[in-house]
């Protein structure tokens with residue numbers, strides 16, 4: 575459990591009834607273009623599992639994780655028949671139960687922006703550990719362009735607590751800074767538009783493990 579732990583909020587957010595799976599993220603398409611055939615992918619914070627399903631549908635070997643047990647159970651029920659897709663309960667902000675250089679890619683769609691700088695730094699190191707050299711880190715995070723930026727109490731630079739909901743907004747500069755030490759070929763794109771039918775600002779990032 576970390577200082578700004580959001581697990582109970584997420585459990586309450588998902589509720590007791592099965593959540594309809596969200597639409598596949600558009601980011602998946604650009605990620606698929608980077609991956610070699612039969613890549614081993616670790617997804618962090620998979621939610622309803624549709625992105626994992628898309629990666630598995632393209633022939634990749636996917637382990638999709640989330641810390642909400644009901645979400646993982648629902649995904650197993652819906653998608654458990656796919657031989658190249660497994661679901662696991664796992665926290666993003668604690669050591670991962672996988673060996674060094676296990677994965678060709680780590681994918682995180684709107685899930686790395688909940689942690690303070692120190693924890694984010696340790697998460698990036700842990701991602702780097704489980705990636706093969708040259709493996710891809712592919713992620714999307716809310717950015718300071720998002721309409722919710724600045725709402726609530728600023729607890730760290732660009733990190734706000736809005737009635738218990740914590741968000742750490744990633745500027746391009748911040749993402750660059752995080753990846754400088756252990757990643758190369760960093761590509762960052764900024765986006766403004768709609769996510770989950772709401773106005774949003776976010777960045778997408780692709781980088782290779784050095």
Ligand SMILES: C[S@@+](CC[C@H](N)C(=O)[O-])C[C@H]1O[C@@H](n2cnc3c(N)ncnc32)[C@H](O)[C@@H]1O
Nearest residue numbers: 584619620621640641642664665666683684685
């Ligand atoms: C905004 S949702 C994104 C879900 C999915 N990636 C998508 O784009 O539809 C964030 C997800 O991250 C999970 N999550 C948040 N903090 C986490 C943590 N510390 N460890 C594991 N999962 C976490 C939540 O349970 C939730 O499913």
